[in-house]
Amino acid sequence: MSANDIAWEGAADAGKAATGKPETGKPSPGIAAAGKQGRARLPKWLYGWVLPLAVLALWEAASALGLVSDSALPAPSRIARAFWQLCASGDMAEHLKMSALRAGGGFLLGGATGLLLGVFTGLGRWAERTLDPSIQMLRTVPLLAVIPLFILWFGVGEFSKVLLIALGSFFPVYFHTHLGVNSADKKLYEVTRILQYSKLKLMTKLILPAALPNILLGVRLSVGASWLLLAVAEMMGASAGVGYMIQDARVYAQTDIVFVGILLFALVGKLSDSAVRLAERRCLRWSNTYKG
Structure with a gap:
């Protein structure tokens, strides 16, 4: 192996160390865990309430604006x-x-x-x-x-x-x-x-x-x-x-x-x-x- 090849391999290893990525090109475990924590902001039990609460909010707004009949669909x-x-x-x-x-x-x-x-x-x-x-x-x-x-x-x-x-x-x-x-x-x-x-x-x-x-x-x-x-x-x-x-x-x-x-x-x-x-x-x- 020539000196130029050794120099190129050393530069590549230094670049991988600087970017925090392993040789496979995947993010390190620490970065992956941080990404998951950033995405999982809501508790698991709260996800089932997102859609009903959104429907209730839209329903209340429609009733307040007079878009639906209060006798047929009360707020x-x-x-x-x-x-x-x-x-x-x-x-x-x-x-x-x-x-x-x-x-x-x-x-x-x-x-x-x-x-x-x-x-x-x-x-x-x-x-x-x-x-x-x-x-x-x-x-x-x-x-x-x-x-x-x-x-x-x-x-x-x-x-x-x-x-x-x-x-x-x-x-x-x-x-x-x-x-x-x-x-x-x-x-x-x-x-x-x-x-x-x-x-x-x-x-x-x-x-x-x-x-x-x-x-x-x-x-x-x-x-x-x-x-x-x-x-x-x-x-x-x-x-x-x-x-x-x-x-x-x-x-x-x-x-x-x-x-x-x-x-x-x-x-x-x-x-x-x-x-x-x-x-x-x-x-x-x-x-x-x-x-x-």
Whole structure:
């Protein structure tokens, strides 16, 4: 190698050292970390609020400028005022209490029945051949179509409302439980036979843990279905509840209270879904395939 070549290589190395870049042309780890810190300015939980807050700001501005009708689309500030008035009068607590009791009762009844039947049909071949086709057929029937029958059979009291919510909560839990039980690895069953597991130990150590991801997914969908059907159930002869509040406000053209009821359904549904997701993270820490 000549002296000129050595001089050129030394100059190139000095230039790379001065620019802080390695030989590959990529920025150094310190510069890359600084760039990432500069981009990640907002907390992760705040990103989901950017779009709703922007929509609310535009909505409020459009209402203030008179671009939208206040009777058809009241300003967010007016909706917030109606929300506060309902909370101050105590009506909000009463409506939420009744709605929570109906949704919770229907979800527990339908979810528990779906879990038991899902395990039963998933384990027994004769039960699957006998019961599952009928259940899958009933699953395709629109729930709104059975409301007249529920009113004729059970009236418009609390029992018919809870049964309607339970029916909607039953199918997601049943379907995903049945799928989870059937999806258990057959090789694990062979291992349990070698280890001579009892039926109780087989259920608690193999079947339920293997089906747990699907069961929790069914519970998550079932919680959402219970709140959706609650709105329908409370519009047929109820005297309290968020759905009744929306129906009563519609009769008197109180659009701001209608939006308050819709907002309540959205918030409570989101909180319920987040609670189930938190339970998923805690219960499925052992699973390598769970992404959270």
